[in-house]
Amino acid sequence: MTTEFSHISVLLQESVDGLAIKPDGTYIDCTFGRGGHSGLILNTLGDNGRLIAVDRDPSAIESAQRFADDPRFSIVHNGFSNLADIASDLAVTDKVDGILLDLGVSSPQLDDASRGFSFMKDGPLDMRMDTTKGQTASEWLMHADVEDITWVLRTFGEEKHAWRIANAIVDAREEEELTTTSQLARIIKTAAPQREIKKHPATRSFQAIRMYINSELEQIENVLVAALDVLKEGGRLVVISFHSLEDRLVKQFMKKHSTGKKVPRGMPIKEEEIQKGKKLALVGKKLKPSKTEVSENVRSRSSVLRVAVRLAKE
Structure with a gap:
């Protein structure tokens, strides 16, 4: 049996609020971890809602057993970069109301010396998710x-x-x-x-x-692109980043797909033509953890939350 390590979900309420959950909606938690975000999503969903969790870490899959009796919940052992295939296999492409991504390495992975992620404790030099x-x-x-x-x-x-x-x-x-x-x-x-x-x-x-x-940046690029097809119109994309390189990818992706066509100044083009090609709309500004959260969980200090909504598909 895998030893359980403590884990405090970062920006927990803020990220679930960002999903704007519909009681009967379909949601994907692309980074299950130890299920903190998934647990709150399930508490917010109604009886007809659905939550699909994804994680490539076998220990996370094992941890998900506590939700095994909930008919609204299922989990897939896979990398989130394969989101397009996962959604296709489960017949939810273009039907998902919200996708949550909590990027980076989790506290249980860092604290478990056998995983080799941290230099704080001696362990095998593994580092694989x-x-x-x-x-x-x-x-x-x-x-x-x-x-x-x-x-x-x-x-x-x-x-x-x-x-x-x-x-x-x-x-x-x-x-x-x-x-x-x-x-x-x-x-x-x-x-x-x-x-x-x-x-x-x-x-x-x-x-x-x-x-x-773990090809982490490539994985992020792939899942962001896939999210555009998996989300339905009005679906929310919520991303928590911990590293400047991660956040830069997310920020640039959201900016690119929330900006209309670039045209030369003064060209007689209708507004609807300029707006063509926009796939996302940004929701609010980026969020950082509160001072209280950072004091309770120092690992949250570098986190950044960004939210976007999927616009109508052409």
């Missing part, structure tokens, strides 16, 4: 070129000492196999100048490797 497939961080680091490692650290971690750290990793693996989080953290700490007091020197590198191993 879905432990049933794909290469581990250890396997990748043992074979990747120094240029590739540098690119990953710089691109996904915005690590200014990427080249120095990558070289240290390559040198270290010639002496011993890199299999644990403590090994990697020690290598990075030795290689990177100790100028930052607030953050451990391995913070950015661990984040970058995790994002690369």
